[in-house]
Amino acid sequence: MTTEIHDLPAESAVHTSESLTVWLVDRIAVYLRRSPGEIDPTVPLAEYGLDSVAALSLCGDVEEDFDLVLEPTVAWDYPTVEALAAHLLEDLAGEVGRR
Amino acid sequence: MLSETVDPARPATAATGQEQEARARVAELEARFGDPYDPANPMGQHQLLAADEAGEISAAGEAVLDGLNLNADFVPRALGGRLDRLDTLVRVMRQVFRRDVTLGLGYGATTFMAAVNVWTTGDAGQQRRLAEVLLANRKAAVAYHELAHGNDFVRNEFAATPDGAGGFRLNGSKQVINNAGRADVLTLFSRTSDAPGSRSHSVLMVERELLDQARVEVLPRYSSVGVRGCHLAGLSFTDCPVPGSALVGELGQGVELALRSFQMTRSAVPGMAMGAADTALRTVVRFALGRQLYKRSVMDIPHARETLSAAFLDLLISDSLSLTATRAVHLLPEETSVYASAVKYLVPRMLNDAMHDLSIVLGARFYVREGEFGVFQKHVRDLPVLSLGHAGSAACQATIIPQLPRLARRAWFSGDPAPDTLFRPGDDLPELPFGRLTLASGRDGLSASLVAAVDQLPSGTPVELSVHGAALRFMDELRQLQEDALSLSPQDRTALASPASFALADRYAVLLAAASVIGVWRQARGGEDSFLADPSWAAAALHRLGRRLGMRQPDLPDGCEERVREEVLRRFHDRRSYDLYDSPLAG
Numbered sequence: 067m068t069t070e071i072h073d074l075p076a077e078s079a080v081h082t083s084e085s086l087t088v089w090l091v092d093r094i095a096v097y098l099r100r101s102p103g104e105i106d107p108t109v110p111l112a113e114y115g116l117d118s119v120a121a122l123s124l125c126g127d128v129e130e131d132f133d134l135v136l137e138p139t140v141a142w143d144y145p146t147v148e149a150l151a152a153h154l155l156e157d158l159a160g161e162v163g164r165r
Numbered sequence: 166m167l168s169e170t171v172d173p174a175r176p177a178t179a180a181t182g183q184e185q186e187a188r189a190r191v192a193e194l195e196a197r198f199g200d201p202y203d204p205a206n207p208m209g210q211h212q213l214l215a216a217d218e219a220g221e222i223s224a225a226g227e228a229v230l231d232g233l234n235l236n237a238d239f240v241p242r243a244l245g246g247r248l249d250r251l252d253t254l255v256r257v258m259r260q261v262f263r264r265d266v267t268l269g270l271g272y273g274a275t276t277f278m279a280a281v282n283v284w285t286t287g288d289a290g291q292q293r294r295l296a297e298v299l300l301a302n303r304k305a306a307v308a309y310h311e312l313a314h315g316n317d318f319v320r321n322e323f324a325a326t327p328d329g330a331g332g333f334r335l336n337g338s339k340q341v342i343n344n345a346g347r348a349d350v351l352t353l354f355s356r357t358s359d360a361p362g363s364r365s366h367s368v369l370m371v372e373r374e375l376l377d378q379a380r381v382e383v384l385p386r387y388s389s390v391g392v393r394g395c396h397l398a399g400l401s402f403t404d405c406p407v408p409g410s411a412l413v414g415e416l417g418q419g420v421e422l423a424l425r426s427f428q429m430t431r432s433a434v435p436g437m438a439m440g441a442a443d444t445a446l447r448t449v450v451r452f453a454l455g456r457q458l459y460k461r462s463v464m465d466i467p468h469a470r471e472t473l474s475a476a477f478l479d480l481l482i483s484d485s486l487s488l489t490a491t492r493a494v495h496l497l498p499e500e501t502s503v504y505a506s507a508v509k510y511l512v513p514r515m516l517n518d519a520m521h522d523l524s525i526v527l528g529a530r531f532y533v534r535e536g537e538f539g540v541f542q543k544h545v546r547d548l549p550v551l552s553l554g555h556a557g558s559a560a561c562q563a564t565i566i567p568q569l570p571r572l573a574r575r576a577w578f579s580g581d582p583a584p585d586t587l588f589r590p591g592d593d594l595p596e597l598p599f600g601r602l603t604l605a606s607g608r609d610g611l612s613a614s615l616v617a618a619v620d621q622l623p624s625g626t627p628v629e630l631s632v633h634g635a636a637l638r639f640m641d642e643l644r645q646l647q648e649d650a651l652s653l654s655p656q657d658r659t660a661l662a663s664p665a666s667f668a669l670a671d672r673y674a675v676l677l678a679a680a681s682v683i684g685v686w687r688q689a690r691g692g693e694d695s696f697l698a699d700p701s702w703a704a705a706a707l708h709r710l711g712r713r714l715g716m717r718q719p720d721l722p723d724g725c726e727e728r729v730r731e732e733v734l735r736r737f738h739d740r741r742s743y744d745l746y747d748s749p750l751a752g
């Protein structure tokens with residue numbers, strides 16, 4: 067089973083809450099072996115069965131694709147796609163500001 | 166004996182101070198434990214076997230440990246105890262496990278596992294109180310797991326519900342908890358929020374005598390295959406109030422606290438339990454020397470002889486990995502998460518495998534529960550508890566897996582090597598940095614040391630060349646691992662990862678063990694321990710690890726195996742420990 071992951075290069079001009087949500091939903095769907103349509107951005111990921119280990123992996127994926135360094139526990143503290151997307155947006159804005 | 170080495174003022178030459186103190190403490194324990202073959206000795210095999218047969222932890226043995234105030238070894242020095250180094254604690258506890266795993270776990274390691282949570286994030290009052298209780302020879306229990314959820318403890322249900330007035334109400338049960346019925350302090354991993362996820366649990370420290378006794382019940386004891394004397398029972402609470410001051414650290418930080426504390430206990434406990442495998446090897450050497458077959462001793466049968474050497478090598482490998490992981494807690498606390506899981510995964514496995522091989526040499530006597538060799542079957546039954554309790558093997562691999570791609574991307578072949586002192590058992594260490602342990606790391610100094618060693622290892626003699634060749638093969642292995650880790654699909658980085666991901670975690674753990682062996686040998690070169698300084702053991706140990714990975718490798722040079730074999734016999738006859746320390750033993 068392979069699900070296509072939308073590529074979103076780190077340097078792409080603007081990240082929006084929508085683009086990040088799409089990216090997160092796609093990635094999480096892969097982890098959970100579900101289709102992206104089943105993932106509601108407002109439902110806590112743990113409710114879908116995303117374990118704490120996968121939450122750490124997700125953090126690694128974000129780092130890889132967005133060239134960010136995150137606390138490994140970020141997905142515990144922002145437990146829904148919506149919350150995570152908002153948090154990432156903030157972090158990315160901070161990064162751009164620093165450049 | 167202690168007075169000549171323990172100087173409370175800690176002289177300026179502290180470098181030897183810690184080491185002197187550690188040696189003195191080990192010697193003190195060993196002197197008190199006495200002759201293992203004396204039937205009248207409470208710390209001897211005869212009586213400890215009898216206690217096991219009776220399903221009881223030896224009361225006389227516990228009295229000996231009380232007399233030594235062993236609990237002080239679990240209490241940080243700043244709080245009045247003796248704990249300043251994790252590798253020293255391993256060494257001290259190994260003496261206890263050498264005699265009896267039940268005492269090691271039931272008297273010792275369990276209390277340590279409970280206490281570490283409080284040393285990591287407890288407040289000053291909690292730390293002071295726990296130190297006081299432990300120094301008075303009383304016990305703490307660590308009530309983390311629930312049968313219903315096993316390693317998946319993020320779903321644990323035992324609840325500490327905030328009561329709105331700053332306190333909590335406890336409801337639910339914990340099962341298979343060591344000393345549940347007799348510990349004075351309980352650390353309880355409890356659900357403090359109904360929300361799913363990793364921020365819904367907290368750790369509480371409660372004192373049994375302060376609880377409303379009508380609301381706590383100790384559930385019936387479990388009987389177990391090994392550590393039969395351990396008091397494994399459950400605890401059940403019904404709407405039991407506890408004050409807010411019981412909370413250890415912050416509300417909702419329980420999972421994080423557990424994963425951080427576990428790094429210390431996972432690094433340390435397997436090395437402690439090595440003591441049991443040492444005794445098992447010693448027992449089989451004794452048998453092999455005494456037993457006559459085909460007009461020669463079993464020791465003269467090449468297969469038997471090789472099995473004994475191999476077990477010794479496994480102990481040296483295990484100790485090298487255990488040494489670097491415990492010292493890494495002090496020196497590289499940001500990197501400890503993977504090392505601790507590698508130790509907890511690989512060491513119990515290697516020791517259990519070694520026990521199995523040794524049992525073949527012992528033959529039918531392996532099945533006999535009493536007499537001179539009866540202790541062997543007890544250790545065979547007791548040791549597996551090591552891989553079952555406190556995070557199973559697969560759960561440890563699962564901790565490593567998601568970190569592999571990150572390490573592959575950021576660390577391997579680019580980071581700085583670990584400092585030399587990581588590999589030097591006699592060197593002083595800074596204090597335990599309880600606050601600096603992190604859940605995942607992007608660095609790996611231990612692997613970097615392996616890569617650095619390739620350019621620095623000597624290659625003058627055939628044996629040195631053999632070590633160097635092995636280092637090269639393991640470096641290639643790291644490169645292969647990097648490639649494989651980078652191509653892991655996202656699904657393969659979760660708990661549902663394919664078996665192939667688990668195999669990667671296995672290869673990585675073996676590689677860390679190889680890096681540890683190389684590091685320990687390099688740092689021992691030219692030192693006072695002529696066996697550790699000799700490349701023979703390192704070459705043979707690396708050969709064994711290479712075989713574990715199915716590597717194609719040349720035969721060992723002449724003399725290597727002979728050197729290891731001689732050492733097995735020397736340590737048996739001289740009564741010295743089968744580990745990196747070559748410590749004198751009472752028997």
Ligand SMILES: Cc1cc2nc3c(=O)[nH]c(=O)nc-3n(C[C@H](O)[C@H](O)[C@H](O)COP(=O)(O)OP(=O)(O)OC[C@H]3O[C@@H](n4cnc5c(N)ncnc54)[C@H](O)[C@@H]3O)c2cc1C
Binds near residue numbers: 308310
């Ligand atoms: C003698 C003894 C003493 C104990 N003392 C205590 C104590 O004092 N305090 C305490 O809290 N607990 C204690 N326990 C409980 C014990 O530590 C836990 O039950 C244990 O760690 C969880 O293991 P489980 O066998 O229930 O595993 P489960 O989680 O049920 O696992 C079963 C199997 O599923 C697979 N699996 C599980 N998780 C994963 C994963 N993440 N990835 C891949 N595969 C996985 C593995 O194959 C595993 O073996 C004790 C247990 C024993 C035997």
